[in-house]
Amino acid sequence: MAPHTDSAGGVRAHRGAILHFRSDPGSGDDPDTFEFFDDGLLVTADGRVASIGPARELLPALPSDAELVEHRDSILMPGFVDTHVHYPQTDIVGTGGRQLLDWLEHYTFPAERGFADPAHAREVAEFFLDELVRNGTTTALVFCSVHPASVQAFFEAAAARRMRMAAGKVLMDRNCPQYLRDTPETGERATRELLAAWHGRERLLYAITPRFAPTSSDAQLASAGRLATDYPDALIQTHVAENLDEVAWVKRLFPEARSYLDVYDRYGLLRERAIYAHCIHFDEVDRARMAQSGAAAAFCPSSNLRLGSGLFDVASADAAGMRFSIATDVAAGSSFSMLQTLSDAYKVAQLSQQHLSPLRAFYLATLAGARALGVDDRVGRFAVGTEADFIVLDLRATPLLARRTARSRTLAEKLLVLLTLGDDRAVSRTYILGRESHRAGPI
Ligand code: GUN
Numbered sequence: 001m002a003p004h005t006d007s008a009g010g011v012r013a014h015r016g017a018i019l020h021f022r023s024d025p026g027s028g029d030d031p032d033t034f035e036f037f038d039d040g041l042l043v044t045a046d047g048r049v050a051s052i053g054p055a056r057e058l059l060p061a062l063p064s065d066a067e068l069v070e071h072r073d074s075i076l077m078p079g080f081v082d083t084h085v086h087y088p089q090t091d092i093v094g095t096g097g098r099q100l101l102d103w104l105e106h107y108t109f110p111a112e113r114g115f116a117d118p119a120h121a122r123e124v125a126e127f128f129l130d131e132l133v134r135n136g137t138t139t140a141l142v143f144c145s146v147h148p149a150s151v152q153a154f155f156e157a158a159a160a161r162r163m164r165m166a167a168g169k170v171l172m173d174r175n176c177p178q179y180l181r182d183t184p185e186t187g188e189r190a191t192r193e194l195l196a197a198w199h200g201r202e203r204l205l206y207a208i209t210p211r212f213a214p215t216s217s218d219a220q221l222a223s224a225g226r227l228a229t230d231y232p233d234a235l236i237q238t239h240v241a242e243n244l245d246e247v248a249w250v251k252r253l254f255p256e257a258r259s260y261l262d263v264y265d266r267y268g269l270l271r272e273r274a275i276y277a278h279c280i281h282f283d284e285v286d287r288a289r290m291a292q293s294g295a296a297a298a299f300c301p302s303s304n305l306r307l308g309s310g311l312f313d314v315a316s317a318d319a320a321g322m323r324f325s326i327a328t329d330v331a332a333g334s335s336f337s338m339l340q341t342l343s344d345a346y347k348v349a350q351l352s353q354q355h356l357s358p359l360r361a362f363y364l365a366t367l368a369g370a371r372a373l374g375v376d377d378r379v380g381r382f383a384v385g386t387e388a389d390f391i392v393l394d395l396r397a398t399p400l401l402a403r404r405t406a407r408s409r410t411l412a413e414k415l416l417v418l419l420t421l422g423d424d425r426a427v428s429r430t431y432i433l434g435r436e437s438h439r440a441g442p443i
């Protein structure tokens, strides 16, 4: 586990360039939507933001015993929020050569089998969380496996680090190996027990997690809908419209539904705090329904490129008012780095003759994710009283990054260079509740 070198209490002031968002900058980089302090001060106390503003204004008011930390040639921002990732797939990152349904059968399901063993689940959960923190991700919405022990192990590891995390037990009762099946009854019972044990405890949230429509019977989707009604403040997470063979399969399995998304809609699974991974093969009715329901899409560009699934349509999502955020989708996605994932998102937009502005990219990786999870009053932006989860991105982390940054004139140029060339090496510090939880070693 990463060293925890500082205590959470006490007043600490971080001086450096600071960027955070108030709302979506959209394609026009509306200056009212973000705050950037060239020489800013972020003051934390007891794990929360105590003040934020220009250093010259705040420094005189700092208590004399406050610790001052200087971050040069860096940008401080809220920790990244990864809104779709599978921790049991950590050990199959980099597998490939197949599209979704083959990949699930040959790599994913066998890897998830091992999570019946609590010791294995614990070991992988610790590694996974280390990896998130090293990459500057302080909040994530996480798929566990079908085994309740995998959820227990994950939440215990996250609670020990005092991280704001959301996760859930996968529900799947058909069209998968026997060794990974639950039933509508056992899945619902286990979900209710896990909700009672973990939802709202410390900084943890529970997500009702039907894997995707093909692996749940009608009875199980109805059960998931009941759970969503009984726990209106719980999250919901699943996959939708990722791959064309998958879409055709869903059409055969649910002939009465108007579309793949409509399958979930019929069971009451579209609402705020419901996060739908992929949303690629959608029509305008699907996008309008997403927007109207308040559900959010998780745009997973690395995964979509690696599995050859298709290109998320940013412009159509915007036209429909459909909310979306960015996600790694490890292990279909190949990197835990949200910087690398933003770089892939930028390329996906280019392939569609669209444009993702670098400012908006960082909004999507921070506040948009917090909004999708319904925790934007606590993380994803800086305001007095928000939880002090933040990162320091080192603009000189590699020789080329330093060289290109030195030649960049505007904030937008610097951010584009950072997301293009940056990865875990650029995350020089990660703070959780004001406490340093990761410090990059010398290169
Ligand atoms: N659809 C159903 N399960 C999965 C999964 O584990 N990964 C991805 N990318 N898509 C899925």
Ligand code: ZN
Binding pocket: 084, 085, 086, 239, 277, 329
């Ligand atoms: Zn996924």
